[in-house]
Amino acid sequence: MLTDLTTSSLLITMAGSLQICGYLLINQVYLRLTLLAGTCFYIAYYYTVADAPLWGAILISSLTVLTILIGLVGLYAKHARWAIPKAHADLYPLFDDLPPGDFRNLVTSAKRQILRADIVATTQGQRPDHLYFIIGGTFAVQKGTAAFDVPGPTFAGEVAFLTDGPSAATTRLPAGLEVLVWRRYDLARRCKRSPRFKLAVEAVISRDLARKVALAVAPDTRWVGQ
Incomplete structure (x- = not known):
């Protein structure tokens, strides 16, 4: 006992x-x-x-x-690495701070395509309907009287998405660019349903914004008014 x-x-x-x-x-x-x-x-x-x-x-x-x-x-x-979709495996190095599972959820909610014509992705002062990730190439941005080219890979429309407000600049994407496209409403609804997915989206966007800030310089006066 x-x-x-x-x-x-x-x-x-x-x-x-x-x-x-x-x-x-x-x-x-x-x-x-x-x-x-x-x-x-x-x-x-x-x-x-x-x-x-x-x-x-x-x-x-x-x-x-x-x-x-x-x-x-x-x-x-x-x-697990096998969680990375084969169709998007080439993009994972661009999002390597995300676990494979979060990366899968992010890219499978987007449409991957090559633009067949020039498009205006965002218009200054208006809330965009889509969030874009430009996989490669260069596109044009105009903010007020300043115009400049931005190289990919990078997001377009990310500030408007995070703030749920209007875009801070007008973004024009030329034909031939390969992009990931999310419908803003669908992505926001999915973020609302899953806090973990929301954190993953905000993490990649924040890193992209930090990269843009680190590379930013004063606008070249040659671009003003053009």
């Missing part, structure tokens, strides 16, 4: 300690692994603490184990 009490005390102590430590971890994989180990100790405790196993508690704990395992599989899939 004393041995049984000692074993039960050890099991419940290990279970509680592991779960407490798990809640202190930030890394999602380590957190789940620690909770998984703690739950397994709880199952062992429920099996040995009484004369007959506590099947109700064991069943609930077993379901908890299953849930944790499903979460671990999801985390693995999110970071």
